Amino acid sequence: MPRRDRLESVLTLAQVYRGWTLRSLxxxxxxxxxxxxPESGIPKLDLVxxxxxxxxWSIDDVAMDLCGRSPGAAPxxxxxMGDFRELDRAAFEAYGANRFREMLEIARQALxxxxxPEERARALTRQLAALDGLGLYRQAxxxxxxxxxxxxxxxxxxxxxxxNLANAHYTIGNIYEAESLAGSLVEWFARNPLPSECSKSTRxxxxxxxxxxxxxxxxxxxxxxxxxxRWAERDLGRAERMLDEYAAESGHDLYAGxxxxxxxxxxxxxxxxxxxxxxxxxERFLSALDAVVDPSRMPRGAWLESWGxxxxxxxxxxxxxxPDEARLQTLMAVFTNKADEVAEHLGNWALRxxxxxxxxxxRRRAGATTDVWVMDDDDVRxxxxxxxxxxxxxxxxxxxxxxxRRIGQ
Numbered sequence: 559m560p561r562r563d564r565l566e567s568v569l570t571l572a573q574v575y576r577g578w579t580l581r582s583l584x585x586x587x588x589x590x591x592x593x594x595x596p597e598s599g600i601p602k603l604d605l606v607x608x609x610x611x612x613x614x615w616s617i618d619d620v621a622m623d624l625c626g627r628s629p630g631a632a633p634x635x636x637x638x639m640g641d642f643r644e645l646d647r648a649a650f651e652a653y654g655a656n657r658f659r660e661m662l663e664i665a666r667q668a669l670x671x672x673x674x675p676e677e678r679a680r681a682l683t684r685q686l687a688a689l690d691g692l693g694l695y696r697q698a699x700x701x702x703x704x705x706x707x708x709x710x711x712x713x714x715x716x717x718x719x720x721x722n723l724a725n726a727h728y729t730i731g732n733i734y735e736a737e738s739l740a741g742s743l744v745e746w747f748a749r750n751p752l753p754s755e756c757s758k759s760t761r762x763x764x765x766x767x768x769x770x771x772x773x774x775x776x777x778x779x780x781x782x783x784x785x786x787x788r789w790a791e792r793d794l795g796r797a798e799r800m801l802d803e804y805a806a807e808s809g810h811d812l813y814a815g816x817x818x819x820x821x822x823x824x825x826x827x828x829x830x831x832x833x834x835x836x837x838x839x840x841e842r843f844l845s846a847l848d849a850v851v852d853p854s855r856m857p858r859g860a861w862l863e864s865w866g867x868x869x870x871x872x873x874x875x876x877x878x879x880x881p882d883e884a885r886l887q888t889l890m891a892v893f894t895n896k897a898d899e900v901a902e903h904l905g906n907w908a909l910r911x912x913x914x915x916x917x918x919x920x921r922r923r924a925g926a927t928t929d930v931w932v933m934d935d936d937d938v939r940x941x942x943x944x945x946x947x948x949x950x951x952x953x954x955x956x957x958x959x960x961x962x963r964r965i966g967q
Contacts, residue, residue: 562599564624569594572612586612642668642677649684656858658691678708679715686722693907693947699726714757717743721763728767729908731950737771740764744793759813762800766820769793773823776830777874787830794824815860819867822846826871829879836879840889843872847896853903863909866900869893870912877916883923890920910940911948918958931962938964 573583584591587608596602601609601624610617645668652661665684672678682705689698702723706716720743728736743764747757772790776783801817804810825842828834850856850865876889894917901909921931933941938959945955 560599561624561626562595564626565595565599565601568609568613568620568623572609575613583612640667640671642671642673642681645671646677646680646684649681649688653684653687653691656691658688662688662692675708675710676712676715679705679711679719682708683715683718686719693905693943695726695729695908695947696949699723699730702726714752714754714760717746717757718760721760721767724764724767728771730948733771733774737768737775740768740771744768758800758804762797762804762813763816765793765797765800766816769795769797769820770823773827776827777878784830787827790827791824791831791833794820794827798824812860815862815864818861818864822864822868822871825868826874829875836875839875840872840880843868843875843893844889847892850896850900853896853899856903858904862900863904863906866897866904866906866909869897869900870909870916873897873916877919887920887924890916894920907944907947911944911951914941914944914958915951915954918954918961921961931958932965933959933962934965937962 569583573580576583576586578586580594581591584594587594587605589605606620606624607617609615610620613620615623645664649661649664649668652658652664662685665681665688668684669678669681672681682701685701686698686705689695689701702719705711705719706723720739724736724739724743727733727739744761747761747764751757752761769790769792772786772793776787776790780786798817798820801813801820805813805817822843825834825839828839829836846865846868850862853862853865856862870893872893873890876886876893880886880889894913897909898913898917900906901913941955941958945952
């Protein structure tokens, strides 16, 4: 349907929904009744915003409808061509080489030619991995939701998609949604143990996500932080053991990296549960930096990423348990600098979001004593990219950009 026709349909729907005359609708939209639809068929932003308010829709919903897309719909599939097995193999090879955009296009092509539920599930799994690698976590959430609407897919894939949906929610900051989804999956496995290799990793991943949610909640000013800390310790410890075991069986670095993230996360909450004093925990985090002296010379992958998260966990411990401001500033600077090096080498957006947020907090606490925050165009691009991927970061991102001085200004 042409854009002009789509806009006319939405306007008619809004008029009927409100029970208004055309003149009343035009007044509400701030338009001349005879010029509601521009010649181009492309409405200005203020008209989209007012239409959203009139229809009780979100602005995204109106924009997508005007573009001919339904919210949550998959991108248009490419012209179907090629053999599924060849495309699936090519997508896996692209993943191993960190060519995530190429992997995403190949996976979409594979989905277009998939002829069986198992093939559709594998293609969607490849899409999820590519989107995660690109840091497009909200799109990953949409794909996981779409995958769970697929019919007749094998149970193991269904469980894996549930775990990925929980992880996508966790990554973009929807902590309670993630905890609920991961928790239901952990409980499902407790009632229905599966012996397959796929189910082992999914069960461990679900425990990792739930434990990570409780770790975050333990550090926030929410009711019963001690209880969240104990849950985090239990879930992350369980996930660590399962992932270490699976890494030894499979020889895959991915699982070893996630196990190390679980170790670090459990260390973060140790002072809250009484398992270890804060100074001993901070010493563990500082000594871990010896493993990442120069991240740019290290292989990209989950193992290197895990040390970046250890730095984030170290910052969190310092913020909670170090009363001396000078020492806190030193510790946070050390941890954020190293985490930033890891994030830049990996192109990891989730780490970048934490680094910028913690660095802003460090500078806020330092107040007038801090040095001038200087940013170049690359820094601005990274902040903008982080704002695009994490809606909850946008306010922080604007604070960063307004606080810093741009080179050349």
